[in-house]
Amino acid sequence: MNRNYQSFKKQARELTELRSILSTLTWDQETMIPTLGSSIRAGQLSTLAAVCHKRLTSPEMKEALEQLSEEPTLSLWQQTSVKEMQRQYDKAVKIPETLISELAKTTSLAYQAWVTARNDSNFSTFFPWLKKVVELKREEARCLQSSESLYEALLDEYEPKVTEFELDTLFESIRPKLSALLDRIQSSKQIPENSLAGDFPIHQQKIFGEKILTAMGFKWDAGRLDSSPHPFCTGLSPLDVRITTRYDEQDFSSSLFGIIHEGGHALYEQGLDLEHYGLPACEAISLGIHESQSRLWENQVARSRPFWEYWLPHLQKYFPQQLQGISLENFMHAINKVKASFIRVEADEITYGLHIILRYEIEKMLIGGDLEVEDIENVWNQKTHEYLGITPSCPSEGVLQDTHWSQGLIGYFPTYLLGTVYASQIFHSAQESIPELSEHIRAGRLYPLKEWLQKKIHQHGKTLSASELIQEISDETLTNQYFLNYLENKFSEIYDLKL
Amino acid sequence: MNRNYQSFKKQARELTELRSILSTLTWDQETMIPTLGSSIRAGQLSTLAAVCHKRLTSPEMKEALEQLSEEPTLSLWQQTSVKEMQRQYDKAVKIPETLISELAKTTSLAYQAWVTARNDSNFSTFFPWLKKVVELKREEARCLQSSESLYEALLDEYEPKVTEFELDTLFESIRPKLSALLDRIQSSKQIPENSLAGDFPIHQQKIFGEKILTAMGFKWDAGRLDSSPHPFCTGLSPLDVRITTRYDEQDFSSSLFGIIHEGGHALYEQGLDLEHYGLPACEAISLGIHESQSRLWENQVARSRPFWEYWLPHLQKYFPQQLQGISLENFMHAINKVKASFIRVEADEITYGLHIILRYEIEKMLIGGDLEVEDIENVWNQKTHEYLGITPSCPSEGVLQDTHWSQGLIGYFPTYLLGTVYASQIFHSAQESIPELSEHIRAGRLYPLKEWLQKKIHQHGKTLSASELIQEISDETLTNQYFLNYLENKFSEIYDLKL
Numbered sequence: 001m002n003r004n005y006q007s008f009k010k011q012a013r014e015l016t017e018l019r020s021i022l023s024t025l026t027w028d029q030e031t032m033i034p035t036l037g038s039s040i041r042a043g044q045l046s047t048l049a050a051v052c053h054k055r056l057t058s059p060e061m062k063e064a065l066e067q068l069s070e071e072p073t074l075s076l077w078q079q080t081s082v083k084e085m086q087r088q089y090d091k092a093v094k095i096p097e098t099l100i101s102e103l104a105k106t107t108s109l110a111y112q113a114w115v116t117a118r119n120d121s122n123f124s125t126f127f128p129w130l131k132k133v134v135e136l137k138r139e140e141a142r143c144l145q146s147s148e149s150l151y152e153a154l155l156d157e158y159e160p161k162v163t164e165f166e167l168d169t170l171f172e173s174i175r176p177k178l179s180a181l182l183d184r185i186q187s188s189k190q191i192p193e194n195s196l197a198g199d200f201p202i203h204q205q206k207i208f209g210e211k212i213l214t215a216m217g218f219k220w221d222a223g224r225l226d227s228s229p230h231p232f233c234t235g236l237s238p239l240d241v242r243i244t245t246r247y248d249e250q251d252f253s254s255s256l257f258g259i260i261h262e263g264g265h266a267l268y269e270q271g272l273d274l275e276h277y278g279l280p281a282c283e284a285i286s287l288g289i290h291e292s293q294s295r296l297w298e299n300q301v302a303r304s305r306p307f308w309e310y311w312l313p314h315l316q317k318y319f320p321q322q323l324q325g326i327s328l329e330n331f332m333h334a335i336n337k338v339k340a341s342f343i344r345v346e347a348d349e350i351t352y353g354l355h356i357i358l359r360y361e362i363e364k365m366l367i368g369g370d371l372e373v374e375d376i377e378n379v380w381n382q383k384t385h386e387y388l389g390i391t392p393s394c395p396s397e398g399v400l401q402d403t404h405w406s407q408g409l410i411g412y413f414p415t416y417l418l419g420t421v422y423a424s425q426i427f428h429s430a431q432e433s434i435p436e437l438s439e440h441i442r443a444g445r446l447y448p449l450k451e452w453l454q455k456k457i458h459q460h461g462k463t464l465s466a467s468e469l470i471q472e473i474s475d476e477t478l479t480n481q482y483f484l485n486y487l488e489n490k491f492s493e494i495y496d497l498k499l
Numbered sequence: 500m501n502r503n504y505q506s507f508k509k510q511a512r513e514l515t516e517l518r519s520i521l522s523t524l525t526w527d528q529e530t531m532i533p534t535l536g537s538s539i540r541a542g543q544l545s546t547l548a549a550v551c552h553k554r555l556t557s558p559e560m561k562e563a564l565e566q567l568s569e570e571p572t573l574s575l576w577q578q579t580s581v582k583e584m585q586r587q588y589d590k591a592v593k594i595p596e597t598l599i600s601e602l603a604k605t606t607s608l609a610y611q612a613w614v615t616a617r618n619d620s621n622f623s624t625f626f627p628w629l630k631k632v633v634e635l636k637r638e639e640a641r642c643l644q645s646s647e648s649l650y651e652a653l654l655d656e657y658e659p660k661v662t663e664f665e666l667d668t669l670f671e672s673i674r675p676k677l678s679a680l681l682d683r684i685q686s687s688k689q690i691p692e693n694s695l696a697g698d699f700p701i702h703q704q705k706i707f708g709e710k711i712l713t714a715m716g717f718k719w720d721a722g723r724l725d726s727s728p729h730p731f732c733t734g735l736s737p738l739d740v741r742i743t744t745r746y747d748e749q750d751f752s753s754s755l756f757g758i759i760h761e762g763g764h765a766l767y768e769q770g771l772d773l774e775h776y777g778l779p780a781c782e783a784i785s786l787g788i789h790e791s792q793s794r795l796w797e798n799q800v801a802r803s804r805p806f807w808e809y810w811l812p813h814l815q816k817y818f819p820q821q822l823q824g825i826s827l828e829n830f831m832h833a834i835n836k837v838k839a840s841f842i843r844v845e846a847d848e849i850t851y852g853l854h855i856i857l858r859y860e861i862e863k864m865l866i867g868g869d870l871e872v873e874d875i876e877n878v879w880n881q882k883t884h885e886y887l888g889i890t891p892s893c894p895s896e897g898v899l900q901d902t903h904w905s906q907g908l909i910g911y912f913p914t915y916l917l918g919t920v921y922a923s924q925i926f927h928s929a930q931e932s933i934p935e936l937s938e939h940i941r942a943g944r945l946y947p948l949k950e951w952l953q954k955k956i957h958q959h960g961k962t963l964s965a966s967e968l969i970q971e972i973s974d975e976t977l978t979n980q981y982f983l984n985y986l987e988n989k990f991s992e993i994y995d996l997k998l
Binding site for chain 1: 512513516517519520523524527531532533534535536538539540542543546547550718719720721722723735736738739776
């Protein structure tokens with residue numbers, strides 16, 4: 001085979017390995033590291049990240065990419081890999097090393113300041129740090145900018161090729177519909193609070209979660225489940241995918257939906273085509289498509305009636321006292337309760353989108369220079385009131401609740417809602433392709449869906465873009481229609497809404 | 500401060516960080532990795548090891564070392580660090596890269612062949628691999644050789660500065676004494692087998708082990724305890740020291756002495772002077788001195804009567820049914836039972852040394868060219884009969900029992916016995932320095948000993964050599980006297996021996 005490509009492939013493979021090591025260290029830091037160990041870990045991470053950056057921007061990489069840029073004999077996987085590496089290379093050389101290290105240092109300190117500020121619910125101590133982060137991210141965006149929109153340059157890191165205009169159009173079409181649906185629900189019959197309250201031993205929660213993961217097709221010889229303060233999934237390779245959840249003894253649903261959500265991510269990582277492991281093409285398409293997999297399993301599957309027709313009796317065996325006599329009807333109400341609330345990660349399927357749109361609008365203005373950091377708390381509170389009808393009483397239930405901005409993750413939030421919209425369209429296609437899908441789920445068979453997702457999405461890596469994938473799967477472009485229909489149908493039934 | 504030294508220090512720190520990452524990956528592989536993940540991990544380890552090797556042998560490192568070699572203003576820590584890095588540099592550049600990669604590849608395959616061969620107890624399938632490993636290690640030794648003895652060049656990797664002559668003298672003086680003591684014990688009254696048999700839930704074993712580690716002064720905010728097929732300790736930094744043990748439900752003593760042994764190693768790693776972390780001087784002196792710390796805690800402390808006067812009642816609380824009514828006398832007999840047996844890792848304090856001497860003699864002959872690999876099984880069996888009075892009935896209880904040679908660890912075994920001899924001399928000095936040491940141990944106070952070891956040994960890193968350390972602590976050179984006296988006194992009492 002082409003010798004230039006061989007050299008490229010070796011470099012790519014080693015870069016993948018080094019990045020996987022970075023992920024392993026991060027996983028370890030979230031799950032295993034003793035308290036004091038973190039201070040040394042930070043230095044390790046930054047030293048290894050510098051090794052990765054040097055490899056990506058090396059003269060050897062430059063040469064390999066130049067030689068392959070017009071190579072006609074490459075396969076689709078090879079072409080995609082060269083293009084993706086070129087994209088990463090171009091970004092990496094555009095940002096000066098001083099800015100990279102400044103960002104690393106600032107976000108590390110800003111994160112610590114955020115932890116303290118949130119605990120104290122005091123925005124003023126975090127404010128100067130956020131200001132500095134926003135300045136540096138604007139500088140980064142100016143280095144990367146390739147369209148009129150500065151914000152788009154950051155967005156591209158998480159959701160390549162999506163434009164600000166597309167997101168604006170999508171989100172603006174969704175927002176009033178969500179608000180209207182929320183209003184209708186809030187004026188309908190109310191579901192009692194806490195009908196699932198009880199005492200749920202963590203060990204039992206874990207075993208039941210493992211049972212569901214197994215049914216989803218999670219491969220235990222290629223993955224593991226642990227606990228951490230914030231649930232996450234990390235794919236160290238298709239043969240080593242690790243997810244976490246957090247356990248609350250008073251609420252089994254928090255760990256369980258965490259496990260199913262991260263399990264959806266994990267199936268994507270385990271489903272990548274091992275044959276191409278190490279190539280840039282052998283990775284998930286985008287954060288949005290990744291999120292579509294977690295949302296689809298969490299919401300479309302695991303908050304549906306067919307799913308619990310099968311699983312509720314099993315769950316009751318694990319918690320016989322706690323869930324004695326609860327009906328499927330009441331259970332469905334409890335896990336699908338809609339109520340305007342302050343905290344994004346606790347939000348239901350309807351208000352979740354409103355939380356995201358609020359963040360999207362604010363971060364877009366911050367990067368675009370249309371909002372000063374000093375005004376952010378006011379705007380946050382006003383928008384919360386406008387979209388959700390409630391006003392945060394303190395910053396920890398408002399502007400300070402999420403860690404993302406402190407870590408420099410700006411342009412990340414919209415992928416959550418985009419993923420949710422993708423999920424509806426993808427699930428609709430799955431239902432069309434597998435007419436008996438509901439019957440499968442009702443019988444506890446989750447495998448057909450997993451196989452379909454792997455065949456249609458996971459195994460292709462980046463050889464399709466997000467929009468190509470959606471087109472390929474559903475035979476049309478992305479639309480809000482399936483998402484809105486799904487919510488309308490589901491919650492009309494649960495809340496007995498009149499049209 | 501000296502600018503050359505600053506450049507050296509930065510390079511050294513980063514090399515330490517990268518090596519610590521390698522150790523983290525190895526720890527993860529032994530404790531956490533899902534089964535299939537290992538195949539990818541091997542590539543990561545080799546890619547990162549190559550990064551480390553390149554850093555160690557880089558032109559920048561060469562220049563820094565040259566500039567500092569005659570720098571007069573360095574402190575003891577700085578001098579020691581420069582010398583130690585120079586030692587590593589010299590070794591690394593002497594071995595051709597082809598040999599390094601050949602060794603890595605061969606030992607990886609030889610290890611797999613060893614696993615199979617041991618399971619099948621069939622030396623012939625491992626034989627060609629061992630032959631290849633020995634050839635490559637002889638080649639490595641020829642590259643590194645700096646004295647008449649080829650073997651010494653390998654030994655130097657694990658126990659710098661010790662000569663083959665010194666080991667020969669020490670071990671030859673010990674061997675007949677151990678054999679004689681073994682004979683006397685085997686002709687004395689016998690202790691019943693299995694007086695500690697029972698069913699010991701792993702969870703309880705773990706909690707009791709943690710309790711003892713805590714009493715030893717193990718810092719939980721700077722370390723952790725897990726389980727793995729083979730117990731080990733890895734110091735990722737003084738603030739992150741991880742030990743493992745393995746649990747046997749039928750035998751609590753296997754996990755417990757594993758925990759205490761590895762705990763001894765861990766206290767060394769946690770006791771290094773954090774101020775100098777990242778410097779080559781801020782590491783343990785040698786494998787032998789490291790082993791002295793684990794042996795001292797395992798044997799001199801945790802197999803002693805004062806220790807169990809305090810801990811036996813606690814142990815009985817954890818296993819009330821299983822250990823009901825066992826007397827201190829019987830317990831001491833059970834944990835100190837002496838009997839010639841085949842497996843080194845299950846050997847008592849007397850026969851352990853004989854197991855090591857046998858391996859030392861064989862590997863010395865292999866590297867020196869005085870023994871062919873084809874004759875190794877015969878020699879093993881003959882020596883086992885000569886030293887222990889028993890003959891292995893199959894290779895898995897003889898020549899195939901240890902993994903070391905398959906992994907290229909030749910020159911490693913003698914550090915186990917050397918460490919055991921160091922331990923006796925060090926513990927004797929501790930008793931002289933802390934006259935009430937037995938009283939402390941009898942009262943459950945292990946902290947004074949830990950503090951003494953940290954002050955005398957741990958905090959100094961490599962600023963003393965092994966022989967300087969022994970001289971400093973005991974005011975004399977290494978001698979077999981304390982080791983032999985310790986065994987004589989201890990086992991005369993337990994077995995009621997006549998002189």
